[in-house]
Amino acid sequence: MRLLYDLGIWLYGVLLHLISPFNPKAKLWVQGRKDILNRIGQTVEQGQKYIWFHFASLGEFEQGRSVLEQIKKRFPQEKIIVTFFSPSGYEIRKNTTLADYVFYLPEDTASNAKAFLDIIQPRFVVFTKYEYWYHYFKELKQRNIRLLMISAIFREEQIFFKPYGGFFRSILQNVSYFFAQNTDSVHMLKWINITKAGFAGDTRFDRVVELPNQHKTIEQVEKFCAVHKTVVAGSTWKPDEELLRQLAADNPQWKFIIAPHEIHASHIEEITKLFGEVLLFSKFETYTDKQILQSKILVIDNIGMLSSLYHYAEITYIGGGFGVGIHNTLEAATYGKPVIFGPKYEKFQEAVDLVTLMAGFSISNYTELKQVFDSLKDQNFLHEARNSAKNYVQQRAGATQIIMKYLETEKLLG
Known part of the structure; x- marks a missing residue:
């Protein structure tokens, strides 16, 4: 051997x-x-x-x-x-x-x-x-x-x-x-x-328990979100992005921030083609106030911001669950944000725990994603999920x- x-x-x-x-x-x-x-x-x-x-x-x-x-x-x-x-x-x-x-x-x-x-x-x-x-x-x-x-x-x-x-x-x-x-x-x-x-x-x-007290204010993101409810999708891959495109189309009153795992030019171009009109964070200063107000999708084409981005989310989506396994769910959970992710999560103890606590939600297709998202629109259900997520991190x-x-x-x- x-x-x-x-x-x-x-x-x-x-x-x-x-x-x-x-x-x-x-x-x-x-x-x-x-x-x-x-x-x-x-x-x-x-x-x-x-x-x-x-x-x-x-x-x-x-x-x-x-x-x-x-x-x-x-x-x-x-x-x-x-x-x-x-x-x-x-x-x-x-x-x-x-x-x-x-x-x-x-x-x-x-x-x-x-x-x-x-x-x-x-x-x-x-x-x-x-x-x-x-x-x-x-x-x-x-x-x-x-x-x-x-x-x-x-x-x-x-x-x-x-x-x-x-x-x-x-x-x-x-x-x-x-x-x-x-x-x-x-x-x-x-x-x-x-x-x-x-x-x-x-x-x-x-x-991660310290992140809520250390998060950086991102003026561009604050301006993009404004008064809109926002989904922050972190470390996404193509299968995740295809589902999020459908979710964004079905929920035009929401805004979506997509922070892909790979930020090379060809992938950013794929995302742009998939979603249609998007704003790129790297070009944010070039957009007019009208463009920022009307746009529903902001793509984060740099690294190092994700742990602060979750502060601005109402609901979060964590990528990787349709590949080798999901990425970090704790950076979202510590802010008290419910997390949605794909089916390959069993190897990650924290994801298993969050699912058990009804603070994390695994989906296998768009129908399931839509059902979970619609459930989280209920403020009572969302409130319970948020408390469960935050308490889980603090207690461990x-x-x-x-x-x-x-x-x-x-x-x-x-």
């Missing part, structure tokens, strides 16, 4: 090299790792004992951000290195002030793992939610370097819990401690004889303090 794993890592890299001339993300992935170990070695100050945080992508960074912030606030002398697997995380957060250095993670090979750890010499390591790299984890264990997994979550269908998953279970054995999102994950780990695990919760709640904050207490008790900080 080890040979198959190594072959898979190699083939994945070869595939990305092959498609990189035609795929922007693959190109960034390849370019970002070119001569990466030499660049890290020439950049990192030697003689330090770093704390190494790794994130798969942007979502995981935001998930672990509250822990980073607490370390920086309470132990400002600590040196932190952050790595990303995905360009969508690295390219957006490569200049974060929460880390001393930010890099792409070199591919998971035995030689890369040894060389990387030789350079950075971490005191301890934090991974967020998932990504279990055999060589890095094994090398950390051999060097007696503490490896923590925060906001970890497991499901029965994962390979770790299959009869043929022994190799992947062996990777988990290298983790020093799991801070799990739910008690089910703790029990599942114990079932495969991993006992160094405990329920802490999801660190994302500690991040606190995972970060549990993790910080562990780090201090184990004398890993200071």
Whole structure:
């Protein structure tokens, strides 16, 4: 199995090299790792004992951000290195002030793992939610370097819990401690004889619970919404946008703000053709007051605004549920906004919880979307959904303090 794993890592890299001339993300992935170990070695100050945080992508960074912030606030002398697997995380957060250095993670090979750890010499390591790299984890264990997994979550269908998953279970054995999102994950780990695990919760709640007090006023959005009830649709993909087009057509008295997951020119052009007359946020200053008043669709063709946009919503829609899985629902829920999303949400504990609480609503087609939307027009039903969403977020904050207490008790900080 080890040979198959190594072959898979190699083939994945070869595939990305092959498609990189035609795929922007693959190109960034390849370019970002070119001569990466030499660049890290020439950049990192030697003689330090770093704390190494790794994130798969942007979502995981935001998930672990509250822990980073607490370390920086309470132990400002600590040196932190952050790595990303995905360009969508690295390219957006490569200049974060929460880390001393930010890099792409070199591919998971035995030689890369040894060389990387030789350079950075971490005191301890934090991974967020998932990504279990055999060589890095094994090398950390051999060097007696503490490896923590925060906001970890497991499901029965994962390979770790299959009869043929022994190799992947062996990777988990290298983790020093799991801070799990739910008690089910703790029990599942114990079932495969991993006992160094405990329920802490999801660190994302500690991040998003503060958003309503920190949201930025966006004058253009305020002007666009004016007195109209507005739907904010975040991280949308084409299947989401096709449903929203129908919803907008059936509800001309509402305004819609579409913040697509992909903002490259061809996708923005697709959205413009799909909805017809739209305003683009990047061109907002060029529109007349009459155009702004009459337009029903505002497309956000930049990044970094979504968490503040939800403040302006009456109802929110979260994209991704017709693809690999929905995007972040908590940033909307923390404002007390009901969330609607597609059918692929079961892997996300918070979405499951919001559905149970009648603050989140999963739909599979336009008929279901229309039924949910019409129900939320009822002010009593909307009020209950809003309270449920907000209370859910507030009641689940606190995972970060549990993790910080562990780090201090184990004398890993200071």
